[in-house]
Amino acid sequence: xxxxxxxxxxxxxxxxxxxxxxxxxxxxxxxxxxxxxxxxxxxxxxxxxxxxxxxxxxxxxxxxxxxxxxxxxxxxxxxxxxxxxxxxxxxxxxxxxxxxxxxxxxxxxxxxxxxxxxxxxxxxxxxxxxxxxxxxxxxxxxxxxxxxxxxxxxxxxxxxxxxxxxxxxxxxxxxxxxxxxxxxxxxxxxxxxxxxxxxxxxxxxxxxxxxxxxxxxxxxxxxxxxxxxxxxxxxxxxxxxxxxxxxxxxxxxxxxxxxxxxxxxxxxxxxxxxxxxxxxxxxxxxxxxxxxxxxxxxxxxxxxxxxx
Numbered sequence: 533x534x535x536x537x538x539x540x541x542x543x544x545x546x547x548x549x550x551x552x553x554x555x556x557x558x559x560x561x562x563x564x565x566x567x568x569x570x571x572x573x574x575x576x577x578x579x580x581x582x583x584x585x586x587x588x589x590x591x592x593x594x595x596x597x598x599x600x601x602x603x604x605x606x607x608x609x610x611x612x613x614x615x616x617x618x619x620x621x622x623x624x625x626x627x628x629x630x631x632x633x634x635x636x637x638x639x640x641x642x643x644x645x646x647x648x649x650x651x652x653x654x655x656x657x658x659x660x661x662x663x664x665x666x667x668x669x670x671x672x673x674x675x676x677x678x679x680x681x682x683x684x685x686x687x688x689x690x691x692x693x694x695x696x697x698x699x700x701x702x703x704x705x706x707x708x709x710x711x712x713x714x715x716x717x718x719x720x721x722x723x724x725x726x727x728x729x730x731x732x733x734x735x736x737x738x739x740x741x742x743x744x745x746x747x748x749x750x751x752x753x754x755x756x757x758x759x760x761x762x763x764x765x766x767x768x769x770x771x772x773x774x775x776x777x778x779x780x781x782x783x784x785x786x787x788x789x790x791x792x793x794x795x796x797x798x799x800x801x802x803x804x805x806x807x808x809x810x811x812x813x814x815x816x817x818x819x820x821x822x823x824x825x826x827x828x829x830x831x832x833x834x835x836x837x838x839x840x
Contacts, residue, residue, distance in 0.1 A: 600677050602689035604698045607664055611705050617662045618654070622676040623695075627668060628711050631695060638711045641672045644679050648716035659685045666691040666698075669817040669827065671773065693775035696815045696829075700775055701808050733763030734822045742833040743800065752801045757830045759783070760793035763822070769794070770819035778804035779814040779832065802836045811835045 610617050611634075619636035621628050628638050637652050649655060654663065663680070665673040665688060673690040680688055691698065698706070741755045761767035767788040772781045778801050785794045798816055811833055818828040 600674065600688070600690050601670070601692040602664060603692055604701060604703050607691060608703050608705065610664075615662075617664055618658075620654070620663055620665050620676070621667070622665055622672050623667050625711055627695075629709060631699070631706055631708050632711075633666065633695075633698075634705045634707050636666075637713050639716055641667070641676045641679070643716050644676055646683060649680075649683070651716045652714040656684075659683075660687055662687045662689075664689050664691060667694045669696055669773065669775065669815070669829075670694045671817065671819065671827065693815075696817075697775040700813045700815065702812075731763055732765045732767040732820065732822050733761060734767055734818070734820050734825050734828050735760045735762050736828060736830060739828075739830045740833070741798075741830075743835075745835045745837050746802055747837045747839075748802045750802070752799050753834075754797060754799050755832060757796040757798065758793050759788065759796050759818070759828075761788040761790055764790055766790070768821040772796075772819075773817045775815040775817070778802075778807065779816065781816040783818075796830065798830065798832055800832055800834060802834065807834075807836055809838075 607617075607619075619633050621632050621636045621638045622641040622644070623638075624640055625638065628636075632638075637654070639648055639652055639654075646655075654661075663685065665676050665680075667673040667676075670690060670693050673694060677688050677690045693700070736757060736759050738757065741757070743753050743755070746753055759769070767790075769783055769786045769788065772783065774781055779798065780801075781796060781798045783794055783796045788794050796816070796818070800814060812835075813831050813833050816830045816832075818830070820826060820828060822828070
């Protein structure tokens with residue numbers, strides 16, 4: 533009987549020891565069942581502050597980029613790595629002549645059709661090709677994205693903030709000169725922009741503001757622009773967009789009667805994500821029903837003090 537009790541006692545002790553060993557082993561093992569977000573957050577927090585910032589903001593990404601858009605820096609990397617992409621400029625020929633991305637094809641958004649795409653070499657056999665669209669601000673390239681998607685193109689992206697954002701951040705691979713690639717018609721280089729002398733009119737007496745040097749950790753900064761309508765009909769202001777998500781804008785009224793004005797408030801967040809060193813600009817795009825200025829803009833300039 534004593535021998536049996538002794539054996540049972542040893543077995544119980546062995547079970548307890550084994551259980552304690554397994555418990556300690558599990559506590560020392562990292563939790564691999566956490567979500568990806570939790571893992572990323574923990575890894576960033578575990579690194580020195582400067583490295584955490586670099587990880588969180590690498591590539592000028594801010595997490596607010598719609599799925600159809602691509603950051604200018606990502607396009608630069610694709611060009612640098614000789615990836616098989618096609619750049620399609622959907623602005624007017626005169627805009628292309630002033631500045632464009634190297635080797636870009638040109639097809640104004642108002643000319644987009646099955647026939648014109650075929651003419652410039654982007655027909656049915658190119659519908660799965662990676663095509664990157666761009667315009668001045670990102671508005672027209674979004675329209676082009678929607679049109680081409682409806683036509684069956686499956687691998688499209690639109691450059692966020694367009695050429696404005698590209699130039700604000702000083703990216704390379706730009707050129708100037710008259711378009712000489714495959715044309716969609718014989719009058720491809722004719723500017724057909726309408727000129728009207730009556731109706732709604734937008735006026736922004738001071739469309740540029742320099743915040744000077746601001747501390748990164750000092751919080752957001754704000755400036756108010758005055759927009760007036762010296763025209764003869766109501767000025768309608770559409771949805772405001774900006775060249776980069778670090779900048780936001782709002783207007784206190786979207787319909788401005790003749791002779792009246794509205795206040796446009798622009799807010800810049802210096803700690804939103806990584807920014808260029810030194811002075812740089814950000815642009816607010818203002819769509820209107822002014823036939824001579826369908827898209828007005830205001831510009832802010834900042835210089836972030838990284839030490840504060």
